[in-house]
Amino acid sequence: MNKVPSLHGPVSPTKDIRPASIPDVIQAKNLYKTFGSMTAVDGIAFSVQKGEVFGFLGPNGAGKTTTMKMIACVSPKTSGSLVVLGMNPDMEPAAIKARIGVVPQETNLDPDFTCFGNLFTYARYFDIPDEAAAQKADELLEFVQLTEKRDVPVEKLSGGMKRRLILARALVNNPEILILDEPTIGLDPQARHLMWEKLRALRAQGNTIVLTTHYLDEAARLCDRLVIMDNGRILVEGAPADLVREHAGQEIVEVETSDDVVACLQDLKVPYEMAGDMILIATGSSRDIARVLLDRCKPEKVITRPATLEDVFLKLTGRKLRE
Amino acid sequence: MNGILSLPPLSRRAIKVWHRNLTVFIRTWHVNFFPPLVEALLYLFAIGMGIGSYIPEVEGQPYVTFIAPAILTIAVMNSAFFECTYGSYVRMYYQKAFDAMIATPLSIEDVIAGELLWGATRSVIYVVIMMPVLAAFGVISLPLALFAIPLAFLGGLMFAGIAMCFTAVTPGIDTLNYPAFLFITPMTLFSGTFFPLTILPVVLQYLALALLPLTHLVAVMRMLTLAAVTPVVLLHLAWIVAVTVLCCIIAINLMKRRLIV
Numbered sequence A: 001m002n003k004v005p006s007l008h009g010p011v012s013p014t015k016d017i018r019p020a021s022i023p024d025v026i027q028a029k030n031l032y033k034t035f036g037s038m039t040a041v042d043g044i045a046f047s048v049q050k051g052e053v054f055g056f057l058g059p060n061g062a063g064k065t066t067t068m069k070m071i072a073c074v075s076p077k078t079s080g081s082l083v084v085l086g087m088n089p090d091m092e093p094a095a096i097k098a099r100i101g102v103v104p105q106e107t108n109l110d111p112d113f114t115c116f117g118n119l120f121t122y123a124r125y126f127d128i129p130d131e132a133a134a135q136k137a138d139e140l141l142e143f144v145q146l147t148e149k150r151d152v153p154v155e156k157l158s159g160g161m162k163r164r165l166i167l168a169r170a171l172v173n174n175p176e177i178l179i180l181d182e183p184t185i186g187l188d189p190q191a192r193h194l195m196w197e198k199l200r201a202l203r204a205q206g207n208t209i210v211l212t213t214h215y216l217d218e219a220a221r222l223c224d225r226l227v228i229m230d231n232g233r234i235l236v237e238g239a240p241a242d243l244v245r246e247h248a249g250q251e252i253v254e255v256e257t258s259d260d261v262v263a264c265l266q267d268l269k270v271p272y273e274m275a276g277d278m279i280l281i282a283t284g285s286s287r288d289i290a291r292v293l294l295d296r297c298k299p300e301k302v303i304t305r306p307a308t309l310e311d312v313f314l315k316l317t318g319r320k321l322r323e
Numbered sequence B: 001m002n003g004i005l006s007l008p009p010l011s012r013r014a015i016k017v018w019h020r021n022l023t024v025f026i027r028t029w030h031v032n033f034f035p036p037l038v039e040a041l042l043y044l045f046a047i048g049m050g051i052g053s054y055i056p057e058v059e060g061q062p063y064v065t066f067i068a069p070a071i072l073t074i075a076v077m078n079s080a081f082f083e084c085t086y087g088s089y090v091r092m093y094y095q096k097a098f099d100a101m102i103a104t105p106l107s108i109e110d111v112i113a114g115e116l117l118w119g120a121t122r123s124v125i126y127v128v129i130m131m132p133v134l135a136a137f138g139v140i141s142l143p144l145a146l147f148a149i150p151l152a153f154l155g156g157l158m159f160a161g162i163a164m165c166f167t168a169v170t171p172g173i174d175t176l177n178y179p180a181f182l183f184i185t186p187m188t189l190f191s192g193t194f195f196p197l198t199i200l201p202v203v204l205q206y207l208a209l210a211l212l213p214l215t216h217l218v219a220v221m222r223m224l225t226l227a228a229v230t231p232v233v234l235l236h237l238a239w240i241v242a243v244t245v246l247c248c249i250i251a252i253n254l255m256k257r258r259l260i261v
């Protein structure tokens, strides 16, 4: 069963700084998915190493969920190659699914059961014997801090509790890879921190985690590496800090837009970007820029802050709303 | 993609889905146990003894004895049909239960097969609860009538398969009313249930035999409860088996087409 995936080390000829000894547990090349005439995933390539947290970011409709579903063997790829744990999802879906855990974007707990019942029933689908299943269910309820809700029907849970229960459900089979599609959607800050803590604990145990999220601070905190997708394509890949440095610089100065400021900036030949009612200036030395602006352009309001993943995201995917 | 008639790959994991439904059923046994009892009694009193008191004999039998197998067969049909239309649709569409299941080693084929087996099992449960009532009224002939139990499974599987085909193509839950009213209701009345097929015009008799699965099931059931089995039973059974296999295969393939995109 525990065949070591055969693909090792650097695979893409582009910059690949990862040590050659850590195997890839997921590898996609030229992966496509179409729905009729609509191309949801448009020839992407990526690889996920054992033990890392790998993120998929992108605006609504970018193709993140579609990619997750192909990895999870619930939606067949249209073309290209996809290898999960050394196996082909088209050929050995049951063997792959036995070794992964999935948190779907859409909550699909079984409303006919309690919290315990959900985990217990789900464990049975993995051929886990009843006694072990019951023990595992209780263990996981404790892990996601739902022991008090053990015998409560799932409809009576809050949204955040349901999300936590789904994470517990994804863990019943001790998966080697966790596939989490927006695991923290709709969670309050406390629940989100708890979820992060749990995910870090899982990572520390050597689990590989693939996740999607719209919370860029979350991605920056959790992900070892991530990709930003748009329109079914991968725009960039890298460690969050590297991406920020490469694409957004170190610091950002935000100035409230006015004709005077724009004219002034053009005068000074400082490159800037318009973002709604603010002007953004990426820079290595925000203080100097801010001082010059305050001295010469008479702006209403100036903010300086470190560049974030959000700046990268918005720069690469644009600011227009997605339908 | 796969042809609609290609043999779906199945595994023993289908039993897990069946088991899940059984667990829910047992937990709510009190709402599931009484309808068959009440239904059997209602039919017996209202139609068998009420209407029956005006009817001296049908095909040499007291009317209530004539309709006893129909009561069982209609129960077989309804429990499997409604389980695998409304029941399965709710689990598929509203509860997203199938989506959750196929993220485990279960395949969509296993899931649908489990649902079909469960539909057939409901028919069996219904019949098992009804039989003592009918036996108490002396309208079925034991022990031969005990074969009604395996027959309920076969007939249940047939109607589960038919139902699942509708579920696989229905745009929404409301449109499941069409097969219920246009197919199940007429079939309940025109399948040799409450009056013998032979009083219909010959053309209609043939149509009923060709198109209404219930006719064959009633015919076999009547031979069992009246303890009057003739070789024709084999023809009826062959028809039922053929339609069952065909509908179950089509149902699984249609469901796969609907859910795996």
Ligand SMILES: Nc1ncnc2c1ncn2[C@@H]1O[C@H](COP(=O)(O)OP(=O)(O)OP(=O)(O)O)[C@@H](O)[C@H]1O
Pocket (backbone or CB within 6 Å): A035, A038, A039, A040, A058, A059, A060, A061, A062, A063, A064, A065, A066, A067, A105, B261
């Ligand atoms: N079953 C389907 N049939 C047709 N089109 C689909 C289907 N599933 C997804 N799509 C389309 O594929 C594209 C990618 O969808 P996907 O769900 O992967 O996006 P996403 O990145 O997960 O978005 P979000 O952030 O909103 O969850 C979208 O344009 C969507 O409309």
Ligand SMILES: [Mg+2]
Pocket (backbone or CB within 6 Å): A064, A065, A066, A105, A181
């Ligand atoms: Mg999504």
